[in-house]
Structure formats: structure tokens, C-alpha cells
Amino acid sequence: MEYTKLGSTGLDVSRICLGCMSYGTPDRGSHPWTLEEDAARPLIRAAVEAGVTFFDTANVYSDGTSEEIVGRALGEYAPREEIVLATKVHGRMRPGPNGGGLSRKAVLTEIDASLRRLGTDYVDLYIVHRWDPHTPVEETMEALHDVVRSGKARYIGASSMYAWQFSKAQYTAERHGWTKFVSMQNHYNLLHREEEREMLPLCADQGVGVTPWSPLARGRLTRDWDAGSARQDTDEFGGTLYLEEDRVIVEAVASIAARRGLSRAQIALAWLLGKPGVTAPVVGVGKEAHLRDAVAALDVRLTEEELKELESPYRPHAVVGFS
Numbered sequence: 001m002e003y004t005k006l007g008s009t010g011l012d013v014s015r016i017c018l019g020c021m022s023y024g025t026p027d028r029g030s031h032p033w034t035l036e037e038d039a040a041r042p043l044i045r046a047a048v049e050a051g052v053t054f055f056d057t058a059n060v061y062s063d064g065t066s067e068e069i070v071g072r073a074l075g076e077y078a079p080r081e082e083i084v085l086a087t088k089v090h091g092r093m094r095p096g097p098n099g100g101g102l103s104r105k106a107v108l109t110e111i112d113a114s115l116r117r118l119g120t121d122y123v124d125l126y127i128v129h130r131w132d133p134h135t136p137v138e139e140t141m142e143a144l145h146d147v148v149r150s151g152k153a154r155y156i157g158a159s160s161m162y163a164w165q166f167s168k169a170q171y172t173a174e175r176h177g178w179t180k181f182v183s184m185q186n187h188y189n190l191l192h193r194e195e196e197r198e199m200l201p202l203c204a205d206q207g208v209g210v211t212p213w214s215p216l217a218r219g220r221l222t223r224d225w226d227a228g229s230a231r232q233d234t235d236e237f238g239g240t241l242y243l244e245e246d247r248v249i250v251e252a253v254a255s256i257a258a259r260r261g262l263s264r265a266q267i268a269l270a271w272l273l274g275k276p277g278v279t280a281p282v283v284g285v286g287k288e289a290h291l292r293d294a295v296a297a298l299d300v301r302l303t304e305e306e307l308k309e310l311e312s313p314y315r316p317h318a319v320v321g322f323s
């Protein structure tokens with residue numbers, strides 16, 4: 001495993017982050033394809049054994065059951081002080097008023113609920129899952145600052161939003177002397193590169209670590225365009241993210257993988273890991289082989305010709321996944 005600093009912080013993280021949205025009770029929340037605890041535990045253990053120290057979950061994943069599974073497994077398999085545990089807030093956790101969003105009430109309620117489910121006193125990285133257009137950004141940033149000051153989170157991060165929104169949040173925090181975001185978890189992979197326009201240059205300029213979600217385009221970069229999977233067939237949100245014209249990029253990945261004798265996942269992750277500013281992709285691991293591929297991608301260097309072959313067929317996509 002390789003380790004690096006998260007952006008300009010002093011925090012060490014593994015260059016592969018384990019995405020724990022794959023683990024949870026399938027009939028809770030909106031991911032019917034998740035692995036139950038019995039199937040998830042060996043994968044979390046294998047990740048720890050492979051040197052992964054960075055784990056990502058969210059309050060909404062499988063209605064809190066992802067946090068419960070991850071908390072129990074890490075509690076058993078890893079020393080708390082070595083682990084960088086991230087969770088998120090914003091998604092709706094219950095119907096009715098104040099059941100989601102980034103109000104002071106929601107943030108302070110949800111951090112306590114996440115800590116209870118994770119079975120820990122603090123998270124290392126508390127991430128706002130989306131922008132909340134219905135709450136003043138001052139209210140959110142002050143509440144997040146209070147979460148950090150109370151010792152319930154070590155750092156704060158953000159996820160998919162417009163660069164102007166992220167800038168506004170950072171500027172607001174700075175103006176008031178509050179804690180600023182140290183990371184951006186955004187949708188960035190070979191099939192979706194819109195973040196290269198504004199967000200990635202902003203993060204590079206500001207020393208913000210980048211931890212892309214769905215780095216394998218939710219599996220599409222790992223298999224033929226027309227081949228589905230149990231997950232893909234029931235992945236409602238994933239169905240909104242990619243376009244028929246992305247097929248040529250999937251074919252380019254396949255052809256380079258075949259020539260190099262490597263898996264497609266290794267090629268797609270090597271491309272991302274080679275992008276300046278990318279700290280750690282948040283990889284979805286449903287099998288031990290997926291984890292081995294992710295770790296092996298750290299040793300793959302792509303040539304200039306291969307990069308061109310992967311990048312030149314890209315066509316701009318509409319912005320999706322921000323709400």
C-alpha cells in the first residue's frame with residue numbers, strides 16, 4: 001500500500017479508500033445490491049490486511065446499516081488510531097421536518113447518530129454529502145466547526161457540488177475563523193471528467209485533497225458495455241450517470257488491458273491515480289479480487305500513448321448527480 005497526505009493536511013491516508021456503500025442490509029435504504037454483514041466482514045478485513053487505512057461510509061447508506069457493519073468490523077480488525085474513518089451527512093434519514101439537510105439541528109443530530117452506529121467517539125473526516133440550498137451556508141459551516149471543536153470529527157470534507165458553492169463555503173469558514181473543508185469527494189472517472197473544468201483546478205490551488213467516488217463508473221469500466229451485473233441492473237442512481245457514447249472509452253480500457261495483460265479495473269484506476277491532485281479513489285469492493293486489482297493499480301504506469309487512447313474519445317457530459 002502507498003500512503004499520502006490528505007491535501008495540505010498532516011493526515012496520512014492510504015491511496016486506496018474502501019468505499020463502504022457496498023455493505024449494508026439490502027432491504028434498508030436505496031441500494032438493494034449491497035452485501036450483508038457476513039459477506040462484508042471478510043472484505044473489510046482483507047482491506048485492513050492489505051494496508052488500507054481509509055474507509056468511507058455515509059449515514060444514508062442502507063439506512064445506517066453500512067455504518068453499523070463498518071463500525072463493528074473495524075472495531076475488531078483495526079486499531080482505531082491508525083484508521084481514517086469518513087462518514088457523511090445531508091441525505092434524508094427520516095420522513096418529516098428536519099429529517100435531512102445541513103441545518104445546525106440536522107448536523108448536530110446526525111453526527112451523534114453516526115457515532116452511535118459506528119461505535120466510536122469521533123470520525124476522522126465528516127463530509128457534507130451535497131450542498132443544501134435551503135440552509136444558509138454560515139449555519140452549516142458554524143455547525144461543522146462546532147462538531148470539530150467538540151472532538152466528534154477531526155476534519156471536515158465536502159462532496160459533489162458546484163465549484164462556486166464549494167468556494168463560497170470555504171470563504172465563509174475562513175471569514176469567520178471556522179474549520180475549512182480539507183477534501184472533495186466528487187464524481188470523477190474516465191467516463192465522467194466534467195470535474196476537470198472547475199473543481200479539480202480549484203482543489204489543486206487550495207490544497208484540497210480529492211477522493212473520487214465511483215472511480216470505476218460503478219463497474220462499467222470493468223466489463224463490456226453491454227454486460228450488466230446484479231448490481232448494475234438494480235443501481236437506480238448509477239443508471240442516470242453515463243451515456244451510450246461512453247462505450248468507446250470502455251473499449252479503449254479493454255484494449256489496453258488486453259495488451260498489457262492487466263485487468264480493466266487496474267487500467268481505469270491507474271489513470272485516476274496518475275492524475276495530479278487525486279489523493280485516493282473511493283473504490284467499491286464486492287469481492288477480494290476487486291481489492292487485489294485496486295491495490296495492484298498502484299504499480300501501473302500508463303504511457304503517453306495509452307493516456308491519449310483513453311482520454312481522446314471523451315465527450316462532455318451534462319452535469320448530473322449534484323442533488
Ligand SMILES: NC(=O)c1ccc[n+]([C@@H]2O[C@H](COP(=O)([O-])OP(=O)(O)OC[C@H]3O[C@@H](n4cnc5c(N)ncnc54)[C@H](OP(=O)(O)O)[C@@H]3O)[C@@H](O)[C@H]2O)c1
Binds near residue numbers: 266284
Ligand atoms: N459522495 C458521493 O456522493 C458518493 C456517491 C457514490 C459512491 N460514493 C462512495 O464511493 C464508493 C465507491 O462507489 P462505487 O461502488 O460506485 O465505485 P466503483 O469502484 O466505481 O464501482 C464498484 C463496482 O465496480 C465493480 N468492480 C470493482 N472492482 C472490480 C474489479 N477489479 N473487477 C471487476 N469489477 C469490479 C463491481 O461491480 P459489480 O458489483 O456490478 O460487479 C463493484 O461493485 C462507495 O462505496 C461510496 O463510499 C460516494
